[in-house]
Amino acid sequence: MIVLTHGESTGAGEPTDHLMVSDYRRAWTPATPEELLQKALRRRGRLHLWSSAPTKLYKSCMFDAPTPRPPQIHDPRLRTKAILNAYAIADAFSLFKEEPRNQQDLLHTQPPMKYVSNEMAAKYFIALCLVVAAVARPSDKYTDKYDNLNLDEILENKRLLLAYVNCILDKGKCSPEGKELKEHLQEAIETGCAKCTEAQEKGAYRAIEFLIKNELDIWHQLTDKFDHEGKWRKKYEDRARANGIVIPE
Structure with a gap:
C-alpha cells in the first residue's frame, strides 16, 4: 500500500487542497493532486512518466471534467501498474473532493493509517478467535444419530x-x-x-x-x-x- 505524504510545493501556483488519500481511497496526510501523482510514480520507479501524457490526462480528469472520473488510457505505454495506481489515487481524491463533510475535521480526527490497520487487524483477530472458540467448543449434547437403535x-x-x-x-x-x-x-x-x-x-x-x-x-x-x-x-x-x-x- 502507498501512503503519500505532503511534499514541497510544485510551483504550479494552484491552491493546495488539504485532503487525505491513499491507494485504498482513504488517506491521512495532505497533498495536492499533482503531488499525489508525482509521488505515486516516484514510489513505483516511474517518475519519468511524469511529463506529457500522464499529467495531461490526470489534470483533464480532475479539473476540466464536470464530474471527476478516471480517464481512458489508450496509449499502451501508459498502461502500467504505476499509472493505474496513480489513477486509483486520483479517483480517491475526487471522492474526497465531493464529500460534504468538513475535510479539515477529518484530517484532525482520523488516526494515522498504520494505527487504523493495527486496530482493524486486532478486531479481525479477536473475531477469528471467537469463531474458532465457538467451533472448537464441545457440543452441549452428544449426537442423536444413533438414538433410534434397538x-x-x-x-x-x-x-x-x-x-x-x-x-x-x-x-x-x-x-x-x-x-x-x-x-x-x-x-x-x-x-x-x-x-x-x-x-x-x-x-x-x-x-x-x-x-x-x-x-x-x-x-x-x-x-x-x-x-x-x-x-x-x-x-x-x-x-x-x-x-x-x-x-x-
Missing part, C-alpha cells in the same frame, strides 16, 4: 453385545455406532451422562442395569477399564440395588 435387541443378542463390548475394550473392530459409543463412554461415565440426550440417558441406565444383573463379568471388565477408582461403579451399583437388582458379593 437397545434391547443388542442386549438380548449375546453375539451383538460382545461385538460392542470387544470394540469398547479394544479387542475387536468397531461399527460406526460402536466407535461413537467408545469415543464418549469415559466422559459419559465420569459426568453421569451429562451430555446425553434423554434417550441416551435412559438407554445408558438400561444397559448398565442389564449388565449388572445378567452380564456381571462384562460389567466388571468395563469398570476396570473406565473406572479405576471404582467411584462410578459404586454409584451405578447402588442405584441398581435401589431398583431391586441383587448383586452377588
Whole structure:
C-alpha cells in the first residue's frame, strides 16, 4: 500500500487542497493532486512518466471534467501498474473532493493509517478467535444419530453385545455406532451422562442395569477399564440395588 505524504510545493501556483488519500481511497496526510501523482510514480520507479501524457490526462480528469472520473488510457505505454495506481489515487481524491463533510475535521480526527490497520487487524483477530472458540467448543449434547437403535435387541443378542463390548475394550473392530459409543463412554461415565440426550440417558441406565444383573463379568471388565477408582461403579451399583437388582458379593 502507498501512503503519500505532503511534499514541497510544485510551483504550479494552484491552491493546495488539504485532503487525505491513499491507494485504498482513504488517506491521512495532505497533498495536492499533482503531488499525489508525482509521488505515486516516484514510489513505483516511474517518475519519468511524469511529463506529457500522464499529467495531461490526470489534470483533464480532475479539473476540466464536470464530474471527476478516471480517464481512458489508450496509449499502451501508459498502461502500467504505476499509472493505474496513480489513477486509483486520483479517483480517491475526487471522492474526497465531493464529500460534504468538513475535510479539515477529518484530517484532525482520523488516526494515522498504520494505527487504523493495527486496530482493524486486532478486531479481525479477536473475531477469528471467537469463531474458532465457538467451533472448537464441545457440543452441549452428544449426537442423536444413533438414538433410534434397538437397545434391547443388542442386549438380548449375546453375539451383538460382545461385538460392542470387544470394540469398547479394544479387542475387536468397531461399527460406526460402536466407535461413537467408545469415543464418549469415559466422559459419559465420569459426568453421569451429562451430555446425553434423554434417550441416551435412559438407554445408558438400561444397559448398565442389564449388565449388572445378567452380564456381571462384562460389567466388571468395563469398570476396570473406565473406572479405576471404582467411584462410578459404586454409584451405578447402588442405584441398581435401589431398583431391586441383587448383586452377588
